Amino acid sequence: MRQELTLRGNRAILARANPLSKFAAVLLITAVLALSIDWVSASVALVFELMVFPLAGLTLSLLWQRGWPLILAAAIGGWSTSILAADSGRILVDAGIWTMSEGSLQLGIGFMLRGFAIALPAVLLMSCTDPTDLADALAQKARLPHRFVLGTLAAMRLVGLMAEEWQTIGMARRARGVGSRGSLGQRVKATLGQSFGLLVQAIRRASRLAVTMEARGFGGGPRTWARASTFSLLDLGVVAGGIVVAGSALVAALSAGTWNMVWLGN
Amino acid sequence: MKPAHDAPGTVRPAAITARGWGWRHAGRARPAVHSLDLDIAPGERVLLLGPSGAGKSTLLHALAGVLGDINDDGEAGDADESGSLLVDGAPPRARRGRAGLMQQDPETQVVLSRVGDDVAFGAENLAVPRDAIWPRVHEALADVGLAHLPLDHPTSALSGGQKQRLALAGILAMRPGLILLDEPTANLDPDGVLEVRDAVARSLDKTGATLVVVEHRVSVWKDLVDRIVVLQPGSAADPAVLLDGPPDRVLTEAQSMLAAAGVWVPGYVPATRSRDAVPSHGAGSLLLAAEELGVSRERPRRKGFRTVPPVPVQEGIAAQVRSGQALAITGANGAGKSTFALTLAGLLEPVSGTVSATLDLSRGAGINPYKWKAEQLISRVGTVFQEPEHQFVTGKVLDELLFGPRHLGHGEDRVEELLERLRLTQLVDANPYTLSGGEKRRLSVATVLAASPQVLILDEPTFGQDANTWAELASFLSELLDSGTAVVAVTHDAEFTEALGGAELRMAAAEAVAQ
Numbered sequence: 001m002r003q004e005l006t007l008r009g010n011r012a013i014l015a016r017a018n019p020l021s022k023f024a025a026v027l028l029i030t031a032v033l034a035l036s037i038d039w040v041s042a043s044v045a046l047v048f049e050l051m052v053f054p055l056a057g058l059t060l061s062l063l064w065q066r067g068w069p070l071i072l073a074a075a076i077g078g079w080s081t082s083i084l085a086a087d088s089g090r091i092l093v094d095a096g097i098w099t100m101s102e103g104s105l106q107l108g109i110g111f112m113l114r115g116f117a118i119a120l121p122a123v124l125l126m127s128c129t130d131p132t133d134l135a136d137a138l139a140q141k142a143r144l145p146h147r148f149v150l151g152t153l154a155a156m157r158l159v160g161l162m163a164e165e166w167q168t169i170g171m172a173r174r175a176r177g178v179g180s181r182g183s184l185g186q187r188v189k190a191t192l193g194q195s196f197g198l199l200v201q202a203i204r205r206a207s208r209l210a211v212t213m214e215a216r217g218f219g220g221g222p223r224t225w226a227r228a229s230t231f232s233l234l235d236l237g238v239v240a241g242g243i244v245v246a247g248s249a250l251v252a253a254l255s256a257g258t259w260n261m262v263w264l265g266n
Numbered sequence: 267m268k269p270a271h272d273a274p275g276t277v278r279p280a281a282i283t284a285r286g287w288g289w290r291h292a293g294r295a296r297p298a299v300h301s302l303d304l305d306i307a308p309g310e311r312v313l314l315l316g317p318s319g320a321g322k323s324t325l326l327h328a329l330a331g332v333l334g335d336i337n338d339d340g341e342a343g344d345a346d347e348s349g350s351l352l353v354d355g356a357p358p359r360a361r362r363g364r365a366g367l368m369q370q371d372p373e374t375q376v377v378l379s380r381v382g383d384d385v386a387f388g389a390e391n392l393a394v395p396r397d398a399i400w401p402r403v404h405e406a407l408a409d410v411g412l413a414h415l416p417l418d419h420p421t422s423a424l425s426g427g428q429k430q431r432l433a434l435a436g437i438l439a440m441r442p443g444l445i446l447l448d449e450p451t452a453n454l455d456p457d458g459v460l461e462v463r464d465a466v467a468r469s470l471d472k473t474g475a476t477l478v479v480v481e482h483r484v485s486v487w488k489d490l491v492d493r494i495v496v497l498q499p500g501s502a503a504d505p506a507v508l509l510d511g512p513p514d515r516v517l518t519e520a521q522s523m524l525a526a527a528g529v530w531v532p533g534y535v536p537a538t539r540s541r542d543a544v545p546s547h548g549a550g551s552l553l554l555a556a557e558e559l560g561v562s563r564e565r566p567r568r569k570g571f572r573t574v575p576p577v578p579v580q581e582g583i584a585a586q587v588r589s590g591q592a593l594a595i596t597g598a599n600g601a602g603k604s605t606f607a608l609t610l611a612g613l614l615e616p617v618s619g620t621v622s623a624t625l626d627l628s629r630g631a632g633i634n635p636y637k638w639k640a641e642q643l644i645s646r647v648g649t650v651f652q653e654p655e656h657q658f659v660t661g662k663v664l665d666e667l668l669f670g671p672r673h674l675g676h677g678e679d680r681v682e683e684l685l686e687r688l689r690l691t692q693l694v695d696a697n698p699y700t701l702s703g704g705e706k707r708r709l710s711v712a713t714v715l716a717a718s719p720q721v722l723i724l725d726e727p728t729f730g731q732d733a734n735t736w737a738e739l740a741s742f743l744s745e746l747l748d749s750g751t752a753v754v755a756v757t758h759d760a761e762f763t764e765a766l767g768g769a770e771l772r773m774a775a776a777e778a779v780a781q
Contacts, residue, residue, distance in 0.1 A: 223391050
């Protein structure tokens, strides 16, 4: 988990773009997709997104490793929509307690594709954006208060540490006779106790880290930035790319007549 | 044009003046420091000694200008200050960047996730111009011997000693006139201790900054400092400074007093109880055996639909644990010593090979300790973790000791004896988290022993302990061994290994074995 917080080794072109421009592009695409439940806009966006993969240094197997819960969730969402949505058109499968019709299948597929198409940009953004660069951009370009941004960044490093600590505390408590295997009640109790132990450690660590940061002059005063967060032509390209993907999805759905505003219903 | 303060070697060392200075933490009845009078000249190097509770850390925090907002328990509140404590004639808070502080826990001395960024952090906060920051970063990394690392090297991949050196680099990049070290090597193995000490020595020689260091192990710092100040717990009658002078004089004058206070005085190993008779190799009944054992802290990982076993940090380990016998597990950092001990203790699942309990130990619970239920485990194999707080499960010392016996339904009668033997009787109503380091260590050993295990496994039990706790622990373990308990200790401490007697399993640093 701690390794996943840095991007060491990712030399892809999108890793060099400013996090804010990437964020803007992702926001554009997801905004368009969130407006309509139709399979045309979703699949157009999806095709574009898959083409962007190599630019972010991502491969299909890496995507599966990092994003399988999201992919699984989208697939399950699509499946349940197609069997539970109101039937319309020809009945394709009739299993007694549920049926799948042409209309509900179409809705289900649209739902699933849309799930993919909305989740993918986020995975793309995460896999080619270093948290430190993101913090630099947020503080220098978006003008968020640096105390808040850098405090969050430093705390994120502790999150990885907490994952290790959780495992250690679990073992340490088993060595005291607190079983984490047993009835449901025992497990819940054990987990609560372990969470309390972790909370205590987290607070201690956090207050020591706060002292470290304060002792290095961190505070409210003016500060300089060793790393300049800059925009370049690449960022223009990234935002333009976002506009192209979002626009194509919108135009394709409108011209195919499938554009279907979420709040207007059928 | 470069600003003047950026030319190397122009650090202006800081002066410290304390006049009747005192500090009481919020919510405490007694002051941590009481009427301190002390002068430290620019460029002086001072080692602060004294028993726990003498206010050494409080003084360091005050000098760093970080005292008051948050205390060690993360609480804010109203504290009391009296007298004056000045750095270069001004209160430390007003002197941001004049002092740099390094604390004990390496994990919290690192702020950012890339080496270069972390070193730059302090300089950024002091608003050093960007063009001047990176030369400072390179210089500081070279001074602490980390110049070989790329600037984007992940800080999480550093060893404890490297993390502390990185923290020192971050401090040096601020060009402080005062360097404050609060037990900087207490959590490090012997190699790490020397790494950090040498890096401090090099950078002081170069910058001439003033140094104040707090540490139990005097021998590490004795040759580097030119003055030792011994503090004592403050009271109205006694001044805070008990002794003050050149290292050799103070150590001779105060040898017995310092030793009694638990300070590790050079050349002095505290006396410990020796065993009645050291059993010959192979004596005692076999309790636990490791064969062809491969160990890792990682669990099998899911990669999509596949399950990938972890890469072991160490493979092919063979070891035997026998009643009444000590086994010391020693070796370099990262060799997997603790991981092996935790696997032997039935807390981690072996990656390959086996850990098997003999019938003398398993008594019907099955051959594989990892499969035992928690209650079965604690009455057979007890494990004392390096960090005592990880094992506290109640809010009171007495409950803590009764926890194991209550779960087992027997053995509560042993608690009284353990309280007595480990000097915890006065503390039965205290909250375990509020105890001192030595008390926490004694309590963690007592709680595990309350379940009467036949095998006791300890992970670095002497780390950061003062000489008194050290000697008590070694003596107590030798008693346990004589009574037939098997003791396994992961340790870097050669004197402790010797005091235990018994076999030694030396583990070589293993490159992670490729699959």
